[in-house]
Amino acid sequence: MTAAAPLGEFVARAQAGGALVVQPRMGFSDPATMRAGLAATKAAAATTVGTITLDSYTRVGDDEAVARALRERTPLNGYPIVALPRSTSQAVLDGLRDATFPVQVRHGSATPDRIFAALIELGLDATEGGPVSYCLPYSRTPLREAVASWRRSCRLLAATAGRGAAPHLESFGGCMLGQLCPPGLLVAITLLEALFFVQHGLRSISLSYAQQQNPEQDRQALAALRRLAGELLPGVEWHIVLYAYMGVYPRTQGGAMRLLGAAAELAVGAGAARLIVKTAAEAHRIPTIADNVEALELAAGRAARAARRDDRGPGDEPDDEVYLEARALVEAVAGLDPDVGRALLTAFGRGLLDVPFCLHPDNAGRTRSYVDDRGWLRWSDTGAMPIPAARPGRPTGRLTAAGLLAALSGVQRRYDEGAR
Amino acid sequence: MNITQSPAGPSILVTGTSSDSHTWNLVYLQLLLEEAGCRVTNLGACVPPVLVAAECLARDPDLVVVSSVNGHGGADGLRLIEVLRAQPDLAGTPVVIGGKLATDGLRNVGLVRRLRAAGYDAVFDNGDLARFRTLISRLSARVAS
Numbered sequence: 017m018t019a020a021a022p023l024g025e026f027v028a029r030a031q032a033g034g035a036l037v038v039q040p041r042m043g044f045s046d047p048a049t050m051r052a053g054l055a056a057t058k059a060a061a062a063t064t065v066g067t068i069t070l071d072s073y074t075r076v077g078d079d080e081a082v083a084r085a086l087r088e089r090t091p092l093n094g095y096p097i098v099a100l101p102r103s104t105s106q107a108v109l110d111g112l113r114d115a116t117f118p119v120q121v122r123h124g125s126a127t128p129d130r131i132f133a134a135l136i137e138l139g140l141d142a143t144e145g146g147p148v149s150y151c152l153p154y155s156r157t158p159l160r161e162a163v164a165s166w167r168r169s170c171r172l173l174a175a176t177a178g179r180g181a182a183p184h185l186e187s188f189g190g191c192m193l194g195q196l197c198p199p200g201l202l203v204a205i206t207l208l209e210a211l212f213f214v215q216h217g218l219r220s221i222s223l224s225y226a227q228q229q230n231p232e233q234d235r236q237a238l239a240a241l242r243r244l245a246g247e248l249l250p251g252v253e254w255h256i257v258l259y260a261y262m263g264v265y266p267r268t269q270g271g272a273m274r275l276l277g278a279a280a281e282l283a284v285g286a287g288a289a290r291l292i293v294k295t296a297a298e299a300h301r302i303p304t305i306a307d308n309v310e311a312l313e314l315a316a317g318r319a320a321r322a323a324r325r326d327d328r329g330p331g332d333e334p335d336d337e338v339y340l341e342a343r344a345l346v347e348a349v350a351g352l353d354p355d356v357g358r359a360l361l362t363a364f365g366r367g368l369l370d371v372p373f374c375l376h377p378d379n380a381g382r383t384r385s386y387v388d389d390r391g392w393l394r395w396s397d398t399g400a401m402p403i404p405a406a407r408p409g410r411p412t413g414r415l416t417a418a419g420l421l422a423a424l425s426g427v428q429r430r431y432d433e434g435a436r
Numbered sequence: 437m438n439i440t441q442s443p444a445g446p447s448i449l450v451t452g453t454s455s456d457s458h459t460w461n462l463v464y465l466q467l468l469l470e471e472a473g474c475r476v477t478n479l480g481a482c483v484p485p486v487l488v489a490a491e492c493l494a495r496d497p498d499l500v501v502v503s504s505v506n507g508h509g510g511a512d513g514l515r516l517i518e519v520l521r522a523q524p525d526l527a528g529t530p531v532v533i534g535g536k537l538a539t540d541g542l543r544n545v546g547l548v549r550r551l552r553a554a555g556y557d558a559v560f561d562n563g564d565l566a567r568f569r570t571l572i573s574r575l576s577a578r579v580a581s
């Protein structure tokens with residue numbers, strides 16, 4: 017086995033040295049292309065972590081469909097790590113994953129038992145997801161089954177510690193549905209998933225947050241996340257990973273790159289250690305290797321020139337709105353049951369956590385959000401969540417298809433304006 | 437699942453494909469169809485073909501709208517229509533599909549032809565909404581008369 021860099025340690029070292037770690041969301045079904053993608057990520061002029069993103073059939077466990085696609089050479093939207101022979105995947109990683117280049121497996125599976133088993137067999141030790149964030153937006157699997165599977169999977173991964181591996185798990189909770197979820201709930205879900213990971217033995221984790229529509233609100237959210245992580249995760253190695261905008265992306269090259277640049281600046285300014293980039297192809301198709309390298313280098317360049325975080329950020333104020341909302345949610349849920357998994361089930365069952373616009377059968381579906389005229393995400397209906405009810409000035413009319421599309425495409429519109 | 441009532445209009449089943457977890461497309465289509473006076477049942481994401489077939493048999497919709505954007509829509513769409521058309525009671529049910537059906541973002545003439553040949557009544561590759569609205573207003577007129 018190669019002496020690979022543990023992801024948590026690698027990121028901490030980069031952050032201490034003043035570099036933002038940048039990472040693609042890259043996955044190809046052809047092993048040679050996958051290897052070329054990892055090699056290009058490693059060679060990019062940036063401090064990078066490699067990514068193997070898995071295809072949707074592997075995510076939902078549809079072996080037959082993977083087998084058919086491989087047989088008929090139909091391109092998949094990611095790398096089928098479970099179906100391909102381990103020797104093939106070893107050859108993909110061989111010589112690339114080393115002390116300067118950790119590799120993370122990204123999937124989106126509500127029941128990841130076989131994915132975890134496969135990556136552990138390959139000597140990989142970094143992946144991501146969570147019982148809520150990979151269930152509600154990614155499946156129709158009952159939340160109860162996802163919690164049970166993630167419990168088993170976390171323990172399996174945690175048990176590799178010391179055997180040449182330094183397991184790292186990232187919560188995807190800060191990206192719920194990609195867009196239109198007010199930050200207080202995003203921050204609460206990623207923290208609750210982190211507590212779940214820690215309860216099942218993990219000691220190196222990352223907490224996520226996705227760039228939304230207003231930089232000031234994003235800075236508040238990241239400050240709240242940092243502060244709450246400090247309070248809730250003593251003795252755990254953790255860092256914050258920011259995702260470049262996860263909603264409807266600008267269609268122009270110029271707009272897409274400007275939005276990515278803004279994400280890099282936000283990451284540096286708000287103390288995130290790692291950034292998951294998006295490419296100029298995002299609005300159109302699966303990005304190529306070249307699209308990814310361009311995005312990695314642009315983000316790294318912008319980060320290197322950006323101003324460092326000011327330690328007296330707005331999040332350190334006691335009355336910060338996102339902080340108070342996230343803390344209220346985490347406390348209400350954690351107080352339900354000493355077992356975090358059971359607490360999450362009860363919370364969703366009672367609508368104490370309730371993701372707006374989420375169609376999953378185990379989500380209560382009584383909350384609604386909107387984008388205000390400054391681009392802040394706000395609640396128009398808080399349902400049964402234990403947070404202050406919506407403020408005056410919220411839209412009261414019925415949501416229309418055009419209204420939804422306008423809210424979803426606000427960022428695209430602003431960044432495409434005047435760009436090519 | 438999400439069901440809305442608007443007594444007179446056509447009844448429409450909206451569904452994602454078996455491997456696709458995107459839902460904003462489904463929420464959007466539901467609102468659009470409701471505004472056009474349709475009654476919509478939205479099955480949500482990652483729906484296996486057998487479940488779509490069972491819902492069709494139970495509800496006898498005037499139209500089934502399949503939406504996929506994750507890049508597997510072509511392959512998933514073919515498997516789904518095979519299962520639906522294999523049911524004698526669903527042989528004549530109108531079924532359309534649309535979204536981003538492949539991973540390369542190109543209009544794929546061959547794929548559209550294969551989907552039509554396999555039994556889809558219309559294919560909206562790269563989500564052609566103007567043509568879709570025309571289809572819905574025709575359907576509404578037919579159901580109302």
Ligand code: B12
Pocket residue numbers: 041043069070071072075093094124153154191193194195262263264265266297298299300301302303424455456457458459460461464501502503504505506507508532533534535536537538539540541560562563564565568
């Ligand atoms: C938000 C988002 C997500 C969210 C989804 C949350 C959720 N529950 O919905 C999350 C983060 C979870 C996600 C996950 C993934 N995503 Co995604 N996602 C997006 C994103 C950024 C926006 C999609 C969106 O919300 N659009 C808003 C809705 C209203 O518009 P729409 O979906 O485009 O649909 C419009 C038309 O297509 C049309 N339409 C759609 N269906 C139909 C049907 C008919 C009949 C008609 C007439 C019209 C029609 O109507 C809509 C309005 O115009 C897009 C990229 C982008 N557009 O910027 C990628 C994108 C769709 N995702 C993509 C992929 C590949 C994935 C993943 C597989 C991960 C990965 N490898 O990157 C997983 C999916 C896993 C799975 N099992 O399927 C790809 C698909 C590539 C392709 N088709 O070539 C895209 C294009 C990004 C990219 N460039 O790689 N995603």
